[in-house]
Structures are given as structure tokens and as C-alpha cells.
Amino acid sequence: MKFKTRIKNKAYAVFFYQTNLGEFVGLIYNYLKYKSYIFNPSKLNVTEKENLEHYLIKQYHIIEKGLSLPDVRLGFGRDKIIALLDASFLYMSKYGNSKLMSAISSTLKEYVEFNDINNHIIDSELKKRIKEFFIATTNDVDGGTKVINKEKLLLDRDSLKCGLITTRHSVRVFSGPITDVNKIKSAVTLGKRAPSVCNRQGWKVHYYNDDKIIQKILSLQNGTTGFTDQINDLIIVTADSKAFTSYEQSQQYIDGGLFSMNLMLALHSESIGVCPLNACFPFVVENKIKKVSNIPDNEKIVMFLALGEMKDDFKVAVSVRKETNEILRIHE
Structure with a gap:
């Protein structure tokens, strides 16, 4: 190893492992790197498939959790379901159907059935969009809740x-x-x-x-x-x-x-x-x-x-x- 390279490596080692400033620089670097990979729910990027999928998983699991609560509130999560449908249709326009879409469909199916059984009328426009999603997908993958x-x-x-x-x-x-x-x-x-x-x-x-x-x-x-x-x-x-x-x-x-x-x-x-x-x-x-x-x-x-x-x-x-x-x- 050349002398200059050894000196450079030694300087890096001292700076990053033995000084507070070096540790601070490392923290900033890791933070910026982390920020470059996270998804922003308010600015979904259809070209970033994994980010969009993680958002969809997060969003539909909110409905699953709501259905598994001890005292489920009728008609809960309207705004979250609208956001879920918007992102799901966006996903399908680019990537088509998938296991994830099926799980979302199955979850929404249980949501609709739960409200119907309990005689709660879901907003007509929302129900129409959910039905359109059912038609565009399958529900052969379980979602929602189980006993x-x-x-x-x-x-x-x-x-x-x-x-x-x-x-x-x-x-x-x-x-x-x-x-x-x-x-x-x-x-x-x-x-x-x-x-x-x-x-x-x-x-x-x-x-x-x-x-x-x-x-x-x-x-x-x-x-x-x-x-x-x-x-x-x-x-x-x-x-x-x-x-x-x-x-x-x-x-x-x-x-x-x-x-x-x-x-x-x-x-x-x-x-x-x-x-x-x-x-x-x-x-x-x-x-x-x-x-x-x-x-x-x-x-x-x-x-x-x-x-x-x-x-x-x-x-x-x-x-x-x-x-x-x-x-x-x-x-x-």
C-alpha cells in the first residue's frame, strides 16, 4: 500500500472513529441516505414500485386492524379507504394485478360485508369505487380478519x-x-x-x-x-x-x-x-x-x-x- 494511501486511511480512521465531529458527519450521512429511500404518502411516485407497495400495505392494514378491534365502528376509515383506492388504481395502471391487489380486495370485501350485515349504508360514491375495484381484481388471497x-x-x-x-x-x-x-x-x-x-x-x-x-x-x-x-x-x-x-x-x-x-x-x-x-x-x-x-x-x-x-x-x-x-x- 502506498504511503499516501496509508496516511489517508489513518486520517479517515481517526476522524470517523475517534472524534465527535466524525460521528456527527456519519449520523448526517445515514439520515440523508435513509431519507432518500422512504416513501411520502402525499407524493406517491408510481415509478417506485416498492415504495408504492409499502404504502399500500400500510394503508390496507389500517382497515384490517379496524376490523379486528373489539368494538368495530360502522363506516370507519372512509378517507383512508379513498386514499387506498386511489393508490391501488394507480398501482394497477402501471403494474396490473398482483397478490397485494387481491389481499386489498379481500379486505375491502369484508369491510363492505360487515357494514351491510350491520345495516350501515356506505357512502354511495365510495361503494361504487369499491365495486369497481372488485371487478378489476380478485380476492383469492385472504385479507381482512379471521376468527x-x-x-x-x-x-x-x-x-x-x-x-x-x-x-x-x-x-x-x-x-x-x-x-x-x-x-x-x-x-x-x-x-x-x-x-x-x-x-x-x-x-x-x-x-x-x-x-x-x-x-x-x-x-x-x-x-x-x-x-x-x-x-x-x-x-x-x-x-x-x-x-x-x-x-x-x-x-x-x-x-x-x-x-x-x-x-x-x-x-x-x-x-x-x-x-x-x-x-x-x-x-x-x-x-x-x-x-x-x-x-x-x-x-x-x-x-x-x-x-x-x-x-x-x-x-x-x-x-x-x-x-x-x-x-x-x-x-x-
Whole structure:
């Protein structure tokens, strides 16, 4: 290696790994790169197929979630459905029919049937557009909701074929609060088997069952509309910043996310219904939540988990998954 190249590499190493300015430059670069790939719902670009598909998935899952709530509001989501239809027709004009279009069609079919059964008259113009979408698509892919039988679910859970992963769903309706706190302890014991950077295990679990505190926390988290009153138990997963070094800011979310998934499966194994809730909010909101929930300042909030005992039968969003070949790329 030439002398000038060695000096240049050394200078880069010192600047980016040993100075605050270098770390700041890295953060700005990553932020700008991230911004260049995200989609803007108000400025959908038909030439960016993946961005448009992610927007459509986000939009139609809102309808699925609404249909799976314990007390579904008749005629809910009119404006969101209009936006969904606009984007769906835009997508089909460029890319034609797809599994995604079928899932959207199936979800809207259940939406229409639910309102019809309950004698709610959907806006005539909206219903006309939905019917036009039905004609233009198929609904051979399940969307919307499905009814889960607790006894069968638990039987499937214990079978080698299905196991925990294929029987887990995000549950938004519960029979009541957790009756045995030992289930929480057992789940955390299983969950901590998750991998972490250098096995530092920087995650923390904060469990709450006081209704007043939970309602204060959820009013700040602001992501449980329609089922807040169902939540009598709540977990906040955090990452202890003291466990990480420079350039490991993202690792807090990676480790916390891996642990959270393990924890959700472990809670499912204890017959506890779980719904993960995001922790995407400004730092001023996070600080308020930390104060209400008595979480130390050195911990970063990664995820909320709404918990409850499972009902004998309950509805969940189908949440159609992408085909494996859309996700997996084999490099040979």
C-alpha cells in the first residue's frame, strides 16, 4: 500500500472513529441516505414500485386492524379507504394485478360485508369505487380478519409442524388482565435467550399492571386507538445505552428488536395475547413517558407490548405476507 494511501486511511480512521465531529458527519450521512429511500404518502411516485407497495400495505392494514378491534365502528376509515383506492388504481395502471391487489380486495370485501350485515349504508360514491375495484381484481388471497379458536390455537402451538411462529398473531382484544405474574417472569426468562452484540444483553423489561399508569403511558404513546380500554397489562422494552459504544446507536434497536420478538413468542407460549406497539416519537415525548413510567434516562425505549389473557375466540388481522422470492435473494 502506498504511503499516501496509508496516511489517508489513518486520517479517515481517526476522524470517523475517534472524534465527535466524525460521528456527527456519519449520523448526517445515514439520515440523508435513509431519507432518500422512504416513501411520502402525499407524493406517491408510481415509478417506485416498492415504495408504492409499502404504502399500500400500510394503508390496507389500517382497515384490517379496524376490523379486528373489539368494538368495530360502522363506516370507519372512509378517507383512508379513498386514499387506498386511489393508490391501488394507480398501482394497477402501471403494474396490473398482483397478490397485494387481491389481499386489498379481500379486505375491502369484508369491510363492505360487515357494514351491510350491520345495516350501515356506505357512502354511495365510495361503494361504487369499491365495486369497481372488485371487478378489476380478485380476492383469492385472504385479507381482512379471521376468527381464532383458543383451543385449536394452543393445540397447533404444541405441534411440531406449526410451532409458535405460525400461530402467533397481534392480539387487540383480551378476556382480562394477566392472572399470574409468574407467566411474565417465565416469558422474560425464555426471551433473554435472544442474541445480542457481544452477548452484552443490554435490554431491560418494564412491566406495568396499574391501570392509571398504563392509561397515562398509552395517552402519550398514542397508538392504541380503538382498544386502549382493553389493555390492563403493559411491557416497555428498553435498551440500556451504557451497554453500547460509539457507532452502535442502531444496535440498541437491533438488540432490543431481537429480544422483543423472542419475548413475544415466549409470552405466546404462556397463552398470553400480545400486540406490539411502536416507539416512534420525538425525544420530548419519550422523556415524558420515562417520567410517568419511572424509566432511567440512560435507557432508550424500543417497543411497547400490550398484553392480556386470550379470549376463547377472537379476531385478528390476516396480515398477508410477501412471497419468499420477494424477500430472499440467493447470491451464487
